[in-house]
Amino acid sequence: MLLTKDIKDLTLQSKLNHLSQNFNDIVTQMDVADQDAKKVKQICGETQMKMKELEMELEETVNDYNAVRNDVDKIRDEIESMEKCDDVNNASEQYKMDVSTLHDFDNNEEDEADLLNKLMELRKENAKALQEILDLEKTMTI
Structure with a gap:
């Protein structure tokens, strides 16, 4: 034991x-x-x-x-x-x-006069062109 x-x-x-x-x-x-x-x-x-x-x-x-x-x-x-x-x-x-x-x-007064003349010419041309337009419009409406 x-x-x-x-x-x-x-x-x-x-x-x-x-x-x-x-x-x-x-x-x-x-x-x-x-x-x-x-x-x-x-x-x-x-x-x-x-x-x-x-x-x-x-x-x-x-x-x-x-x-x-x-x-x-x-x-x-x-x-x-x-x-x-x-x-x-x-x-x-x-x-x-x-x-x-x-x-x-x-x-320069001469330049002024020339410019006024040119302006007047342009206005006349403008009036003619307007008249032509009016005439064309009349012919177109007829």
């Missing part, structure tokens, strides 16, 4: 050693998992910080873009304003030339 008890004790001891080894393996695996979890947590923290940095850079880029767009709008407005000034200057020059031409006509 002693031998059976010794065998049972040895078997129990062997099982206990095996369970103890399994327990130690589980504890080691838990320590490794704990370390991995800490690394993951650290990486997540670093990733969040990097995302915040990128968000700030994006916001700065958007602000820079908006500033450039505003500058472009101002430049476009200035160009349009300059074009309007050029149009006004051109109109002013044209007005001066027209006034100068009118003064030339005022100073």
Whole structure:
């Protein structure tokens, strides 16, 4: 009986050693998992910080873009304003030339008389053309 008890004790001891080894393996695996979890947590923290940095850079880029767009709008407005000034200057020059031409006509009575004669001739031709149109209309309606 002693031998059976010794065998049972040895078997129990062997099982206990095996369970103890399994327990130690589980504890080691838990320590490794704990370390991995800490690394993951650290990486997540670093990733969040990097995302915040990128968000700030994006916001700065958007602000820079908006500033450039505003500058472009101002430049476009200035160009349009300059074009309007050029149009006004051109109109002013044209007005001066027209006034100068009118003064030339005022100073030259012969040119005025010629122009009046041409105007009268054009009116006569216009009257003839109108009469021809009326005559054609009469013949068409008959």
